[in-house]
Amino acid sequence: MTAPPEGNPAVPPVLVLVERSGGTVRKPTLEMLTLARRIGDPVALVLGPADDATVATLGEYGAGTVYVVDSPELSDFLVVPHAEALTEVARQVQPAAVLVTSSADGKEIAGRAAVALDSGIVTDATDIQPGPDGPVVTQSVFSGQWLADSSVVAGPPVITVRPNSVTPQAVPAQPAVEPVAVTFSDLARSARVTGTTAKQSSGRPDLTDAAIVVAGGRGMGSADAFAVVERVADALGAAVAASRAATDMGWYGHEFQVGQTGKTVAPQLYLAGGISGAIQHRAGMQGSKTIVAVNKDPKAPIFEIADFGVVGDVHTVLPALADELEKR
Amino acid sequence: MKIVVLVKYVPEPTASWSYAEDLTLDRAGVEGRLSELDEYAVEQALQLTEKGLQADIVYLTMGPAKAVEGLRKALSMGGTSGVHVLDDALHGSDAMATSLVLASALRHVGFDLVLTGMASTDAEMSVVPAMVAARLGVPQVTWAATLAVDGTTVRIRRDSDTGSQDVEAALPALVSVTDQTGEARYPSFKGIMAGKKKPVQTLTLADLGVDAAAVGTGAAKSVTRSASPRPPRQAGTVVVDEGDGAAKIVEFLTAARFV
Numbered sequence: 399m400t401a402p403p404e405g406n407p408a409v410p411p412v413l414v415l416v417e418r419s420g421g422t423v424r425k426p427t428l429e430m431l432t433l434a435r436r437i438g439d440p441v442a443l444v445l446g447p448a449d450d451a452t453v454a455t456l457g458e459y460g461a462g463t464v465y466v467v468d469s470p471e472l473s474d475f476l477v478v479p480h481a482e483a484l485t486e487v488a489r490q491v492q493p494a495a496v497l498v499t500s501s502a503d504g505k506e507i508a509g510r511a512a513v514a515l516d517s518g519i520v521t522d523a524t525d526i527q528p529g530p531d532g533p534v535v536t537q538s539v540f541s542g543q544w545l546a547d548s549s550v551v552a553g554p555p556v557i558t559v560r561p562n563s564v565t566p567q568a569v570p571a572q573p574a575v576e577p578v579a580v581t582f583s584d585l586a587r588s589a590r591v592t593g594t595t596a597k598q599s600s601g602r603p604d605l606t607d608a609a610i611v612v613a614g615g616r617g618m619g620s621a622d623a624f625a626v627v628e629r630v631a632d633a634l635g636a637a638v639a640a641s642r643a644a645t646d647m648g649w650y651g652h653e654f655q656v657g658q659t660g661k662t663v664a665p666q667l668y669l670a671g672g673i674s675g676a677i678q679h680r681a682g683m684q685g686s687k688t689i690v691a692v693n694k695d696p697k698a699p700i701f702e703i704a705d706f707g708v709v710g711d712v713h714t715v716l717p718a719l720a721d722e723l724e725k726r
Numbered sequence: 727m728k729i730v731v732l733v734k735y736v737p738e739p740t741a742s743w744s745y746a747e748d749l750t751l752d753r754a755g756v757e758g759r760l761s762e763l764d765e766y767a768v769e770q771a772l773q774l775t776e777k778g779l780q781a782d783i784v785y786l787t788m789g790p791a792k793a794v795e796g797l798r799k800a801l802s803m804g805g806t807s808g809v810h811v812l813d814d815a816l817h818g819s820d821a822m823a824t825s826l827v828l829a830s831a832l833r834h835v836g837f838d839l840v841l842t843g844m845a846s847t848d849a850e851m852s853v854v855p856a857m858v859a860a861r862l863g864v865p866q867v868t869w870a871a872t873l874a875v876d877g878t879t880v881r882i883r884r885d886s887d888t889g890s891q892d893v894e895a896a897l898p899a900l901v902s903v904t905d906q907t908g909e910a911r912y913p914s915f916k917g918i919m920a921g922k923k924k925p926v927q928t929l930t931l932a933d934l935g936v937d938a939a940a941v942g943t944g945a946a947k948s949v950t951r952s953a954s955p956r957p958p959r960q961a962g963t964v965v966v967d968e969g970d971g972a973a974k975i976v977e978f979l980t981a982a983r984f985v
Binding site: 419476477478481502505506507508509510512513514516517518519520521522534538539540541542543544545546547548549550551552553555585588589590591592593594595596597604605610634652653658659666667669677678684688689690692696701702703704705706707708709710711714715716718719721722723726 | 739740743744745749751762763820821822825844847848849850851852853854855856857859860861863864865866867868869881885886887888889890891892893894895896899905906946947948949950951952953954955956959961962963964965966967971972973974975976978979982984985
């Protein structure tokens with residue numbers, strides 16, 4: 399591998415770590431390519447085999463070069479091989495910034511890359527703009543109650559980006575594909591994956607990048623009652639989420655929890671049923687563009703942030719809503 | 727064996743937080759507590775020894791003078807001793823400096839197993855465990871939903887959206903645990919009294935051989951330039967369901983072009 403990618407030499411590359419699910423490039427990656435274009439020339443790093451469809455999608459969203467690191471270590475061991483691959487490519491490319499999805503693994507990969515590159519790291523970016531001294535990153539902090547503008551003053555900035563922060567824009571490019579050989583350390587082979595149990599797919603969109611999320615909380619009252627949450631979600635093509643109260647009660651899977659100890663979502667529409675809207679829950683969803691709430695308590699704090707609210711019983715309103723939507 | 731649990735003293739999640747003039751989190755003006763997510767790591771350390779693992783449990787924190795209260799809370803739940811890295815130069819440290827100091831302190835204290843929570847409830851970055859493991863050059867085994875240690879090996883299960891993974895690594899290693907590992911115990915009265923008498927060692931940067939110029943506000947590699955409270959959302963229309971609640975939602979969704 400040689401010089402930074404083709405294009406205007408004055409425009410620096412911006413390295414985007416590609417995230418895929420079931421072989422498909424995930425939407426947050428396309429969002430990062432879109433943000434990258436504001437501060438330089440987007441280039442992508444694929445970990446694992448880069449099939450034609452992956453390269454084509456990345457090209458469609460403007461990746462000028464697709465770097466590929468493919469090695470069994472990436473699937474057999476946790477995090478460290480990914481971080482070492484990202485670090486190696488960043489050293490060769492000398493990017494203006496390194497962008498990684500703000501997911502559990504993404505943040506750890508970014509953190510380790512920052513240590514290796516001796517770079518500053520900013521997490522949970524909701525916006526990136528060019529600035530006189532490098533990118534200016536807007537972050538949602540303090541449980542989403544504050545917005546901070548931060549920048550990195552040492553090393554190539556390592557930035558993790560929250561899904562749904564920007565609308566992906568197609569700007570077709572013909573990417574060059576560059577395989578990169580990485581020599582992994584012994585440490586990269588230290589945390590071995592000895593078994594995996596795949597979960598059956600619900601067929602619904604991924605919670606963190608869904609355009610619409612339908613969520614149930616304590617007011618749903620039982621695991622069975624989540625069937626109607628799923629009905630409303632399916633009628634809207636939405637993902638299903640739950641508050642911590644509901645997941646702690648075992649009514650719905652922990653991986654669907656939205657809030658401070660769960661996922662942060664920012665969909666176009668968040669429809670909350672039986673959720674009071676405690677600050678820990680709001681931390682995970684108040685970046686939603688539109689919020690609709692159904693709750694029997696007129697004083698529930700969720701109504702203070704809802705664009706449209708119905709004071710009523712979720713056990714009558716949600717089934718009726720599912721019926722109405724299914725008719726369409 | 728020595729288990730070191732990293733703990734952080736954080737502002738109460740329900741309190742109103744703000745920035746100090748230097749654009750760091752104002753920790754002085756707000757009530758604090760041991761980060762709830764660290765209590766799960768404390769609980770797992772205690773359970774490991776209760777299941778028969780012969781180990782000393784040491785809690786390690788860095789933070790201002792008040793942070794010792796987080797150590798005392800952990801010690802009231804159980805464990806052997808605490809270590810507090812306390813130095814005025816630490817103020818304003820970013821994740822890079824924090825991981826540097828914690829890794830240096832861990833080397834100083836010695837460890838076979840490092841346990842951490844999945845994030846702090848203040849900065850919420852979720853990067854420090856991985857960064858500490860990177861600096862120490864030990865395996866990182868993160869986001870454990872279950873945890874077992876047998877002799878020289880740690881085994882975990884971690885859950886994700888697409889399924890779960892079993893992961894194992896040789897000790898010494900760093901393990902972060904999620905809130906799915908099981909509820910943390912409440913300290914008993916006896917535990918609280920005992921916790922007050924357990925030894926807490928205070929270490930400075932000089933004790934750790936860390937250059938004060940490498941940490942704190944002046945050395946931060948990421949800098950907050952400005953901050954403002956998120957503009958409050960405008961409360962919208964709220965209607966009382968009179969049998970027409972669902973229809974009114976559909977009307978709203980239609981007008982907003984969601985259906």
